[in-house]
Amino acid sequence: MTGIVSTPAFLTDDGIPLFTVLTLPSDGSVRGAALICPPLGKEHNHTARGFKRLAEKLAAERIATLRFNYAGTGESSGSQTDPDAVDHWDTSITRCMNYLNDLGFPSPAVVAHRSGALLATNNSRVRTTSRALALWDPVDRGRVFVRTQQMLYAAISEGPEDVAVEPEHLTQLAGLSLHKQAARTLSRLTIDPESVVEVHNSNILALVRDDDLDGSLATAVENAGGTVKPIGDQAPFIDAIDPWFTDYPAEMPGVARWLSARFGTGTTTISPVATTSAVVGNTTDGRPVQTRLCTTDDGVIIWDTAILGNHESADRVLVSHSIGHDIGSGPTRFYTEMAFDVAARGGRMVRFDRRGVGESGQTAPEDTFTGLFTTPYVRDGLQILDEVDLSHAKVVAHVGVCAGSWMSAHAAIETASRLPGARSVAVVVNPNRWDLRPARPVPHLSRSTPAWHTPAWHAKVEHQRQRVIARCARDLIEVSARVRPRLARTALSRVRGFQMPDVFIDTIRRRGATVRLVFGPGDHDRFTRLDGYRSLARRRINVAVASSQTGDHSGYHTGIRDAMRRSCLEALGLTDASVVEADQPVHSPVR
Known part of the structure; x- marks a missing residue:
């Protein structure tokens, strides 16, 4: 066949x-x-x-x-x-x-x-x-699309409305930032x-x-x-x-x-010839920024961006880890645009679709469900370190949002183990799990059960069951906040389900990596309720924390994306000064 x-x-x-x-x-x-x-x-x-x-x-x-x-x-x-x-x-x-x-x-x-x-x-x-x-x-009707996506953007946004300041020339949609002129053009279609x-x-x-x-x-x-x-x-x-x-x-x-x-x-x-690299823009001094495409032996797709000719020699590397089923470009294309920002400053950024997500590998019915926080999830995420040469790196930072932040912590620990001479950083954004240990996978309900008349019905019931399990886990995390003594928190953290931010961060540090935290409003409130600041102070742990007054959990909002961008550049030791000319949009064509 x-x-x-x-x-x-x-x-x-x-x-x-x-x-x-x-x-x-x-x-x-x-x-x-x-x-x-x-x-x-x-x-x-x-x-x-x-x-x-x-x-x-x-x-x-x-x-x-x-x-x-x-x-x-x-x-x-x-x-x-x-x-x-x-x-x-x-x-x-x-x-x-x-x-x-x-x-x-x-x-x-x-x-x-x-x-x-x-x-x-x-x-x-x-x-x-x-x-x-x-x-x-x-x-x-384009007008209906623009309005509904604006409403969705507003619905997922967090923080007080009076501090939500968006750029005046932009119209924010869910997953898309449009110039107002473009939004008007789209609305007329x-x-x-x-x-x-x-x-x-x-x-x-x-x-x-x-x-x-x-x-x-x-x-x-x-x-x-x-x-x-x-x-x-x-x-x-x-x-x-x-x-x-x-x-x-x-x-x-x-x-x-x-x-x-x-x-x-x-x-x-037909026998088409694939072009697997392209110049995606220029630095202000005219150097071309190139993205290379790589497909591993088992089908994982990697995007590798740096100044042309500097991929192997760049000593500051950012690796992104997407959420669950999210594709490698990230929320509102954040990782794609971050790649240009890093590369234009002399660094390198690596993005990928993990196995069973986006473009990686052939599709299968089981792709619809991803076992987050499991040993296979960690193994698939760490595969990127086997495929990319980081031997010249002095700083390697891993960034992820939500479940991706948990994966970024594991990747930073593994990087510290493999590259003891480099500084390894985990940029942890809006984490929803403060326990590094992989969870025991929840058994799936068998499709052969007579009650499941159709695959669609089975999928809906499985979906709801997983949501209930996740909700129970979140409720148990809140119980952790009531425990104050340091030794008690350490002991309780060994019990699955109880998660302590201070123990999570201390574990990463003890294994050779550093941590930077980034929060949107809701996640910052949760971190505070979990006694995050005080528990870190009791352990005398200093961690850089960036928070946005406006944002959302998954990283679609401009507030949280701006905070992520600054934290990633700081983690790499790269300047936050503009590297894009006033008349040159990010990812401009070669001039």
Whole structure:
């Protein structure tokens, strides 16, 4: 049986480098090609693994499938705050269509999801040359998308409203910072049903929510002979609440079958050449900053950013560890932009998608559940130290948010053990576990149990069960705050479930690494309730603590991201002074 191969690369044909992944059968024999236009912002973070799975299903049907990040989003170059961001997104779609044309596919099919459907249906190449169009849960008005994502950003924000000061020229969405001009441009976009069906006729699939079955888009598609299908609850797919659980929606196999039927039986063989490095910007003195792509033997994807030619010699290295199912670019693309900040100051940053997350490895049904804080979780996270040469480093800092901060602590300890001559730092951001010991994995409920009538029902029940377990653990942590004597805290910390910040930090220090703490408002309050400051003082432990008056737990808010950025640069001993010219946005094209 022919295998499936996904190849990450940069598209550097015309303009700024775009991150792409091409998925096809290993023998290169395909019946046609498809382009997946992903959603924007926080929804892209949550759905990336799902669309990798769709790409693999299409490749199994011998359809070469290209996925990409729009300019200024994810791992693509460009600034997310560019006033012309929407135009750059449109150009990104056109460039990907051109790439598939150059491979020999003049009329690719297009799958467009949520806000991606809004962008795709406004792209002239998609409207006029795509052979088939699948609109999945389409957002038909940009104004609605902007407003709902602004509301979500506000909903996840913490801290008093009177101190929440955002840059006046920006509009903050969940997972996306837009220039106000770009936000206005996006708000004006709509899906015109008549123009959508004008060319595609019956070769259009609309997957819509029940409330939209009688809407203008669904009606136009049906009248043109296309296919309209209702969809189930999409929340676990587009807005995963918990870091350990995501979802592969039930509609995915049907989308793959529908697209497969749009192609004939004849095949052609392609052998694309991948560009695995790109210059993503320049320092103020003109030195190019380069990101290299690396795929390990077992499929883990690594992004490695430094000044061109300095990857192996840079002596200050930052390694990021994402939360659970979150992809390597981080919340609101923080890690991607942090990589340029570090590299432009002479350092190096390494990002990766851990096994079973984002682009790493082939997808599997069990990807939907991640066993956080377990021994396998630590092992997978530490794998990055086996794959990247850090022998020249004088300072290695590991940063993570939430569950990623727990992993960053383990990675800092391991780095101290492997590189005794280097300074190892854990930048611990909004930790939700103050116990370094891996948890005993919670047994999963068997799918063979007769009560589970469908995989979807099983997944929902498993999800709720894990949330109850996590809630009980959090409640037990609060009990820890009532214990004051140092010896009692140390003794109680040996009991699983009781977690003490002072014992956690002291353990890291005793094993050769240093710690920097970063908190948003809610997590800072929790640290204080856990007697964090006083317990550290009783142990005479001095730890750098940065807190933001505004922020959120997962790191999407500008307040917590600014605090993270300063702490990472300070951990590496790099200046916080600007390295970007006033007229040069972060991740600008080469000039």
